Amino acid sequence: MRIIKTMLNETYKGLLIAWNYKFETFLQLIMMGIVFTGIGFITGGGRISSGQMTFTLIGYSLWLYSSIIIAGMCRDLLGEAQAGTLEQIFMSPVPVALILIGRSFATLITATVNILLFTLAVLWGFQIHISWQWQSLVIFMITLAGLFGFGFLIAGAALVFKRIGELAGLTANALLFLNGSMLPVEKFPPWLAVVAKSLPTTQGVILLRETLLKLQPMDRLWQDGSLSFLCSQSVFYFGGGLLFFMWCVRRAKMAGTLGYY
Structure with a gap:
């Protein structure tokens, strides 16, 4: 009960912070639209194709x-370190990994609202029609589990190496160019396709397109092994990311640098 209450409190606090910075949220929506339109011009050879x-x-x-x-x-961990309150989080009876997940839920809720508004604007503005399938929600949730695990990897590195803003930015940019957003993974060189499919979002993108655009049923995706690959990949990322994060916590504590920035 204490764990659930702490996670809910962290989620509620994150939502309050997001609400207090509504103007920043508005700017994020504008930036999403600008980047997406730019990608559309690039992939369309200078023309917008529905x-x-x-x-x-x-x-x-x-x-x-x-x-x-x-x-x-x-950002949460680095912000706590800058404010000098990071060590207080680790004094909580609730594992810090669960606190991070609770905060991430708040981030997930606000991100969903923002992305939903952005998606609706894009669907209307570019006359895009997508047949929504319930299978896509299952694939999306499985992919999110892998993303949270990947987030634990970066958060763990932040505890050990402190200033890793460039690493987080590099990772985000790599995911954009390699997850098949702009070019199908099938058109990548073989070695690059292997690298791309090892990332936590690429297989999810592929399967979402299969269900939303080609209307493939879940049982067929399971039979051909693509869905089982996504499941095993997400389990690997979540479990491995959590173990790496715990190892980084122990290393920072042993070095006495947990609260340093």
């Missing part, structure tokens, strides 16, 4: 989630 924009929207929306979650988990 079909290409539909293809890009799925990967771009999932990339937005990845960049917000990864940056949010890293």
